[in-house]
Amino acid sequence: MTFGIPREAEIAVAGPGAAATAVADVRLPAGPGATAGGAAPAAPPARSVTPPAGGSAFDHHGGEAYRPGTPHAQARIDLAAIRANVSRLCDAAGSAEVMAVVKADGYGHGMVAAARAALAGGATWIGVAGMREALALRAAAVPGRLLAWLLTPGDDWNSAVAAGVELSAGAEWAVRAAVRAAHAVGRPARLHLEAETGLGRGGATASDWPALVDTAARAEAAGSVQVVGVWSHLARADESGHPGCDQQVANFRSAAERARQAGLTPEVLHLSNSAATVTLPEARFDLVRPGLAVYGLSPVPGLAGPAELGLRPAMTLTARLASVKRVPAGHGVSYGHRYRTPRETTLGLVPVGYADGVPRHASQAGPVLVAGRRHRVAGTVCMDQFVVDLGDVPATPGDEVVLFGPGDRGEPGAQDWARAAHTISHEIVTRIGARVPRTYTDGTVSGTC
Numbered sequence: 001m002t003f004g005i006p007r008e009a010e011i012a013v014a015g016p017g018a019a020a021t022a023v024a025d026v027r028l029p030a031g032p033g034a035t036a037g038g039a040a041p042a043a044p045p046a047r048s049v050t051p052p053a054g055g056s057a058f059d060h061h062g063g064e065a066y067r068p069g070t071p072h073a074q075a076r077i078d079l080a081a082i083r084a085n086v087s088r089l090c091d092a093a094g095s096a097e098v099m100a101v102v103k104a105d106g107y108g109h110g111m112v113a114a115a116r117a118a119l120a121g122g123a124t125w126i127g128v129a130g131m132r133e134a135l136a137l138r139a140a141a142v143p144g145r146l147l148a149w150l151l152t153p154g155d156d157w158n159s160a161v162a163a164g165v166e167l168s169a170g171a172e173w174a175v176r177a178a179v180r181a182a183h184a185v186g187r188p189a190r191l192h193l194e195a196e197t198g199l200g201r202g203g204a205t206a207s208d209w210p211a212l213v214d215t216a217a218r219a220e221a222a223g224s225v226q227v228v229g230v231w232s233h234l235a236r237a238d239e240s241g242h243p244g245c246d247q248q249v250a251n252f253r254s255a256a257e258r259a260r261q262a263g264l265t266p267e268v269l270h271l272s273n274s275a276a277t278v279t280l281p282e283a284r285f286d287l288v289r290p291g292l293a294v295y296g297l298s299p300v301p302g303l304a305g306p307a308e309l310g311l312r313p314a315m316t317l318t319a320r321l322a323s324v325k326r327v328p329a330g331h332g333v334s335y336g337h338r339y340r341t342p343r344e345t346t347l348g349l350v351p352v353g354y355a356d357g358v359p360r361h362a363s364q365a366g367p368v369l370v371a372g373r374r375h376r377v378a379g380t381v382c383m384d385q386f387v388v389d390l391g392d393v394p395a396t397p398g399d400e401v402v403l404f405g406p407g408d409r410g411e412p413g414a415q416d417w418a419r420a421a422h423t424i425s426h427e428i429v430t431r432i433g434a435r436v437p438r439t440y441t442d443g444t445v446s447g448t449c
């Protein structure tokens, strides 16, 4: 099994901005066989860095870090890990450029901070789903080329075109909306035409594609738009070797060819998400669009973990025990008493729940690390809290509970929570709620926090 990612023990953080940051901050674990729980690299002291400017709906976490008192829970984001992951993805992408996907508040890591770290790691493009996300990035003065691909007629097309946001068009109405905006603001709209090649989601189907490219070519000839990209998205990139990927690559090539026949000369063809970036070289084209891997999580967890891919998880989610108590055998725990203590034991109360993004589906299953030992959620995850059975381990209120992180201290990973909740790690990090403050560090944090 080979991945496109080279497996050197160390990578140098390359790309714009890298020189200004500590290049060797992140030493990625050695290649195959290295486990995230193995010998931790020498950790430089954590430096707190300025969180992204607050104010918009998309970077509401920033200001939280400055509230007095220790938060019940916090998500610590290692920006050096994001930089190094992107650098690794740039290596994997070969001659293709990297668009770091920072939609959904940077998969829960903070959109602006994630975008800046990704650009410092060598990404040249930033990708988001919605126009509001794109405009928030522009408002925060994040540089780089910027694409938004999930648009509706009611979006603020004028502001997006005026701000130089590149826009997806998967239907003729979108080309018309772009043309109207271009005329309104006096600048051509830059479009990426979306082909439906087999995902069964957005984009023009094979039968609608000729009309879309012809309409776009006319708008381009009139000077209203520039068609800079043709793109699509894969349905089964995480199922390595699935023939559906080959079929989509072939369909994509045909769509690009039909665009050329219409007289279009797109600068970039792009098809790959994280999974395709690391496992499907033939789908890289000119630009790859990794999201999950930017944050150091494996897009192909059945094949390889983050360490084997040369990635480092950037988010560590911790909480502080809110209560600790001794109870007898047979004590029913949490709603529905789905857990009953098998013997006299100590219960610890963890003050995060499904309102904070801890999946209720991980009741009786989600793993945590307390004082160096793994435990599981005991009983049902509630809105604000859940319980762990600590056995006879001494514990006091305020003790740290690690829900997931990069694994340096033997803590679970986001993928372990994904497995416990029968979902994917994308959802685990993205769903971490606004009530959990994000704290930014630049380098590996070790020890207590």
Ligand SMILES: *Cc1c(COP(=O)(O)O)cnc(C)c1O
Pocket: 101, 103, 149, 233, 272, 273, 274, 275, 289, 290, 291, 292, 293, 299, 426
């Ligand atoms: C979310 C998304 C990506 C990134 O996907 P990952 O699996 O997180 O790498 C890329 N392209 C599009 C169109 C997306 O919606």
